[in-house]
Amino acid sequence: EERPVQAREANPAMTSADRPIGFGRVQRKEDPRFIRGKGRYLDDIVLPGMLYGAVLRSPLAHARIVSIDTTEALAHPKVHAVITGKDLEGLNLAWAPTLSADVMAILATDKVRFQGQEVAFVVADDRYSARDALELIDVEYEELPPVIDARRAMDPGAAVIRDDLEGRTDNHIFDWEAGDAAATAAVFARADVVVSEEVVYPRVHPAPMETCGAVADYDPIDGKLTLYETTQAPHAHRTLYAMVAGIPEHKIRIIAGDIGGGFGNKVGIYPGYVCAVVGSIVTGKPVKWVEDRSENLMSTSFARDYIMQGEVAATREGKILAVRTKVLADHGAFNATAQPTKYPAGFFSIFTGSYDLEAAHCSVTGVYTNKAPGGVAYACSFRVTEAVYLVERMVDVLAAELNMDPAELRLKNFIRPEQFPYPNKTGWEYDSGDYEPTMRMAMDIAGYPELRREQAEKRARGELMGIGVSFFTETVGAGPRKHMDIVGLGMNDGAEVRVHPTGKAVVRLSVQTQGQGHETTFAQIVAEELGIPPEDIEVVHGDTDQTPFGLGTYGSRSTPVSGGAVALAARKVRDKARAVAAAMLETRPEDLEWEKGRFYVKGDPSVGKTIQEIALGTHGTVALPDGVDGNLDAEVTYDPPNLTFPFGAYICVVDVDPGTGKVKVRRFVAVDDCGTRINPMIVEGQIHGGLADGVGMALMEFIGFDEQGNCLGGSFMDYLIPTSMEVPDWETGYTVTPSPHHPIGAKGIGESATVGSPPAVVNAVVDALAPFGVTHMDMPCTPARVWEAMQGRPTPP
Numbered sequence: 001e002e003r004p005v006q007a008r009e010a011n012p013a014m015t016s017a018d019r020p021i022g023f024g025r026v027q028r029k030e031d032p033r034f035i036r037g038k039g040r041y042l043d044d045i046v047l048p049g050m051l052y053g054a055v056l057r058s059p060l061a062h063a064r065i066v067s068i069d070t071t072e073a074l075a076h077p078k079v080h081a082v083i084t085g086k087d088l089e090g091l092n093l094a095w096a097p098t099l100s101a102d103v104m105a106i107l108a109t110d111k112v113r114f115q116g117q118e119v120a121f122v123v124a125d126d127r128y129s130a131r132d133a134l135e136l137i138d139v140e141y142e143e144l145p146p147v148i149d150a151r152r153a154m155d156p157g158a159a160v161i162r163d164d165l166e167g168r169t170d171n172h173i174f175d176w177e178a179g180d181a182a183a184t185a186a187v188f189a190r191a192d193v194v195v196s197e198e199v200v201y202p203r204v205h206p207a208p209m210e211t212c213g214a215v216a217d218y219d220p221i222d223g224k225l226t227l228y229e230t231t232q233a234p235h236a237h238r239t240l241y242a243m244v245a246g247i248p249e250h251k252i253r254i255i256a257g258d259i260g261g262g263f264g265n266k267v268g269i270y271p272g273y274v275c276a277v278v279g280s281i282v283t284g285k286p287v288k289w290v291e292d293r294s295e296n297l298m299s300t301s302f303a304r305d306y307i308m309q310g311e312v313a314a315t316r317e318g319k320i321l322a323v324r325t326k327v328l329a330d331h332g333a334f335n336a337t338a339q340p341t342k343y344p345a346g347f348f349s350i351f352t353g354s355y356d357l358e359a360a361h362c363s364v365t366g367v368y369t370n371k372a373p374g375g376v377a378y379a380c381s382f383r384v385t386e387a388v389y390l391v392e393r394m395v396d397v398l399a400a401e402l403n404m405d406p407a408e409l410r411l412k413n414f415i416r417p418e419q420f421p422y423p424n425k426t427g428w429e430y431d432s433g434d435y436e437p438t439m440r441m442a443m444d445i446a447g448y449p450e451l452r453r454e455q456a457e458k459r460a461r462g463e464l465m466g467i468g469v470s471f472f473t474e475t476v477g478a479g480p481r482k483h484m485d486i487v488g489l490g491m492n493d494g495a496e497v498r499v500h501p502t503g504k505a506v507v508r509l510s511v512q513t514q515g516q517g518h519e520t521t522f523a524q525i526v527a528e529e530l531g532i533p534p535e536d537i538e539v540v541h542g543d544t545d546q547t548p549f550g551l552g553t554y555g556s557r558s559t560p561v562s563g564g565a566v567a568l569a570a571r572k573v574r575d576k577a578r579a580v581a582a583a584m585l586e587t588r589p590e591d592l593e594w595e596k597g598r599f600y601v602k603g604d605p606s607v608g609k610t611i612q613e614i615a616l617g618t619h620g621t622v623a624l625p626d627g628v629d630g631n632l633d634a635e636v637t638y639d640p641p642n643l644t645f646p647f648g649a650y651i652c653v654v655d656v657d658p659g660t661g662k663v664k665v666r667r668f669v670a671v672d673d674c675g676t677r678i679n680p681m682i683v684e685g686q687i688h689g690g691l692a693d694g695v696g697m698a699l700m701e702f703i704g705f706d707e708q709g710n711c712l713g714g715s716f717m718d719y720l721i722p723t724s725m726e727v728p729d730w731e732t733g734y735t736v737t738p739s740p741h742h743p744i745g746a747k748g749i750g751e752s753a754t755v756g757s758p759p760a761v762v763n764a765v766v767d768a769l770a771p772f773g774v775t776h777m778d779m780p781c782t783p784a785r786v787w788e789a790m791q792g793r794p795t796p797p
């Protein structure tokens with residue numbers, strides 16, 4: 001068993017001699033293509049005769065459409081078609097189902113409900129003409145009062161946003177709860193200490209480097225639609241297009257090429273995709289649509305927007321007894337949140353954190369507002385980010401109340417290793433964990449006691465240094481079909497492994513990488529199981545005509561679900577290879593031993609057959625045993641028995657400029673545990689990226705609105721994302737607590753750092769401001785907010 005090891009490895013130069021066959025620091029197979037600029041992203045696709053589409057968007061947040069006049073745009077010499085909601089109505093495509101049992105407008109027919117909503121689609125010879133023609137469309141709007149503040153959405157006089165829904169008289173979407181309200185109330189009633197705080201996770205955006213887009217190519221002769229898309233879930237998209245547009249599923253091919261980042265932004269089906277398809281059908285030519293940066297930020301999905309009332313009950317000695325929260329969730333104009341059907345608040349109920357509690361209860365109310373729809377799982381497993389931020393902020397609020405060290409308070413309350421599998425109080429079963437060594441390692445790397453001493457000295461001099469701690473547990477790998485589906489599709493994934501006669505292999509996946517390195521790591525899983533070097537294994541994904549069905553990549557589910565499928569498919573191949581090897585060696589299968597890449601006769605290791613020899617034998621003339629056919633191929637659809645529960649300990653050190661309120665992240669220590677690590681280099685890369693993202697959300701990322709509903713975060717001038725200047729050199733370590741139910745013991749890692757880091761940064765900022773009596777502040781901790789928090793309070797000693 002691998003025990004917790006502290007690692008601050010530099011990436012060693014690799015020679016062919018020490019290149020691992022299986023798990024290890026294999027360099028990314030996809031990188032030669034990326035670093036030479038040879039990636040094939042959506043906008044690189046150019047088809048013969050291709051036309052270009054552009055979307056006309058609403059300038060208003062809430063207005064009735066009186067009329068749309070497209071005459072002038074249609075007269076533009078380079079325009080081929082102008083499509084409006086009325087045209088789509090004729091095709092029954094003006095409205096489409098969302099991922100959350102609501103409907104959303106593809107092109108507005110009756111009203112516009114958020115600034116940036118899609119109103120019309122122009123198809124022209126080139127991108128510029130399409131954009132020019134948008135300005136020739138004349139839309140007459142009758143303005144309506146917008147609902148911008150979610151807290152006002154249920155006011156008696158609030159405008160009803162969704163009057164398209166029969167009988168609708170308010171902006172309420174759903175109420176949902178988890179845990180035991182009465183038991184939790186009883187614990188709160190007898191607790192020595194109760195702390196409460198309103199914690200807001202603001203509206204943020206995944207902002208991937210590549211924006212969303214599609215190239216639709218409908219062939220009117222054979223009725224086949226080939227759709228190139230920026231999608232994280234090609235198979236699910238194919239099924240949904242078949243169900244909604246009525247095109248037979250076998251006549252739809254979705255191709256997702258290289259994708260420049262997804263982070264949840266590329267899960268849903270956007271109006272632009274559907275318009276490109278309709279444009280291609282109408283014009284008989286391929287149509288490309290690619291949104292620009294502002295369109296992406298303003299309309300193509302947001303994340304978070306949770307207003308959370310958090311409460312913690314504890315003893316005076318610091319034993320946490322129960323947590324409770326009421327959440328107001330702002331879902332925008334259409335409930336298009338991506339999550340499994342039974343979970344309207346995603347996996348938010350993991351807000352019980354890493355602590356052994358007596359009771360917990362959460363309730364979530366979703367409301368409509370005149371803002372863009374979305375609620376995507378932005379680098380997190382369906383609202384896990386919100387949950388972790390809430391509990392980790394609240395534990396610090398409790399630490400301040402009890403005047404206890406926040407790291408010590410956490411150590412005192414962790415679920416103990418012998419309690420796993422741990423049933424938490426809201427219905428999850430944490431698969432495995434050993435939290436204390438992970439926390440201690442982070443404190444070790446950080447030099448925690450020395451940091452506290454340094455802080456005390458600096459405080460005495462009036463300097464503002466903060467130390468923030470967070471410890472998170474995620475629930476990733478959706479998921480077991482008995483518990484979850486998305487729009488009725490079970491959340492399982494297929495994998496197919498084929499070993500060619502010469503011993504090279506191909507693995508076909510239902511999941512779709514967006515930069516995570518699947519071409520390398522999924523080859524490594526096959527390599528680990530079969531002993532074929534990773535460079536001899538081709539990974540095929542992102543093309544529904546070439547890969548088995550599955551639900552795609554988001555919520556760090558590729559490794560927990562598809563990783564399991566691949567390992568099991570490879571094991572099926574190995575079982576087959578054993579039977580063939582026995583025939584070749586004229587012995588019984590049970591008399592063979594396996595070493596990576598080779599079966600040999602028990603007791604005589606010199607007599608054996610390599611996997612390559614067996615492959616040739618299987619496809620060759622070896623007399624095959626009964627029931628074994630002449631290939632080394634296997635296919636598995638994996639239904640995981642549970643999700644996986646990665647965890648980690650993060651410590652952030654900040655310095656705050658007392659004159660300007662500017663926060664500098666000086667150090668950041670991250671110790672993660674994702675069970676078995678397939679490729680430690682890729683795991684570290686995932687963590688580095690997620691940490692940068694977390695620092696961004698904590699300090700600068702924010703999609704705000706003015707009272708009229710104008711989006712204030714619609715460009716990178718306003719929506720700030722961190723650069724290398726704003727982040728420190730990450731200090732990482734790891735522990736390994738394998739998942740007991742996953743075929744290779746691996747848990748997801750893709751989103752851990754985005755989930756775990758915002759509370760560490762905010763806790764550090766609040767800690768720096770403690771001398772001013774500050775116990776909480778909302779993200780993003782911009783200089784203005786920090787400076788404001790310092791005003792009118794006692795100056796530090």
Ligand code: CDP
Nearest residue numbers: 516521556557558559678679746748749750
């Ligand atoms: O679903 P997604 O690929 O975004 O997330 P993931 O399953 O957490 O995997 C992210 C990347 O890290 C993939 O290339 C995985 O193969 C790799 N990984 C790993 O090497 N070891 C793990 N225990 C988990 C992920």
